[in-house]
Amino acid sequence: MDVNMIISLHNVNFYYGQSRALNDISMDFPEKKVTALIGPSGCGKSTLLRLLNRMNDLIIGTRVEGKVVFEGKDIYADHIDPVEIRRKIGMVFQKPNPFPKTIYNNISYGPKLNGLGNSDLDTLVEQSLKQAVLWDEVKDLLNKSAMTLSGGQQQRLCIARALAMKPDVLLMDEPTSALDPVSTAKIEELIEELKKSYTIIIVTHNMQQAARISDETAFFYLGNLVEYNKTDKIFTNPDIKQTEDYITGRFG
């Protein structure tokens, strides 16, 4: 059990204005594993995910208490630049959101603005698309608009786009909820593959999905972390009654 913990939360509270969305959360995310965050709508799982790369900063009137430690540093400390954090912690959103640019430019966008030379870009684009298992489908369409791709392809493009930044962690906010079953299966396979090199934290509404792809599962309810355990344990023999009720579909 000597897994390295890449992100650790220490007594984190989160507020939207006056209302508290997360209550005293402490948890560690293991490196190069898939951690699933599950729970009913409004339980705070997406809030927690977006807290990890400081995307909640974009919402006016939010406030964080406690510590979020990534690579030994509290990412909410005063001197930390959120831009720097987001370079290392990538994100894939619920709805595929490619830029209205070419496929190539979607991938090269991030690296280019972070000062990567043109010579390496071609290789990087190919590498990233291959990692996202999209290369074979789009290698002849690199100069076509990304908007011409199907929803599932767009989402894999978004994953490739995030991977092109060579992040340490990949956050996924219900990445398959807008996709059909075939595309969903492809993304799940991809996640299996990616966890060899990346730490993946995924929010999902789909419990089967959490059971299939994750190593660890955290169950949230009303802003509380109810149970955090090995996925096998959570789905076969959870410690807490509430978890069992949710997983068996008694509420949610």
Add this chain to the structure above:
Amino acid sequence: MDESISSSMKWRYLKQALFFGIVRLSFLIIALSLGGLLLYIIINGIGVISWDFITKMPTDSMTKGGIMPAIVGTIYLTVGAICVGLPLGLASAIYLTEYAVQGRAIRIIKIGINCLAGVPSVVFGLFGLGLFVVMLKFGSSILAGSLTLGFLILPTIIGAAEEALKSVPQTFREASLALGVSKWQTIFRIVLPNALPGILTGSILGVGRAAGETAPIMFTAAAFFTAKLPGSIFDEVMALPYHIYVLATAGTHIEETRPMQFGTVLVLIAVVLGIDLLAIIIRSRMRRNKRW
């Protein structure tokens, strides 16, 4: 029972027919008056339009010859107004929508900008006279006129740019920021290119207004008559709207120059529509890549 239902239905259809009738009539009135106006101008003005009319200097105390300097002057002033209004308006809109913390102060500023759009253009003219011509000593010049017109079209441009910026999906901004791209880069690389067609639309409206205004340039840029084309931005220019005003009210032979007045009006309309058309073409080309 059936009787009352069918009679109430009839009444409803009648109301509908009445309403559609009124709407159709309103449209017809507008279309007819617009078409009539254009037709009247064309019929009265087309006679004097010739290559010489648009390329020659006026002669015989402006009762003969062409209106070339007025066309050139209007183009200078319009381009100048865009050069002033677009960067300033765009920068303001970016600040207002992307950077400013939305609150009471920003709301008041936005209301202020909207009020500015309703200020009579002669007020802008006097403002330009006071600030640019007298205080900054630019004199009556292309520079002073462009600045005045630039301020005049500012509210239109800010308003349109704001709308265009707001219409760029938030998910684009999030996607860019999540890649570790800074806010400024996100605005410059993602938000602005996608907002550009909308911003251009606003500029089109602004340009149309700038090219056709008389009052703001009366005190700040327009000359009754110049013997030659302007040599620098500190020179006075003739301009189409002011030329029309002069020919129609201040000339010595108002009746005699009537066809020339209509001709000049026709040219002014053509210039404005031409500028609009150009911008519309650019915009539709940009829109071709837009799919979301």
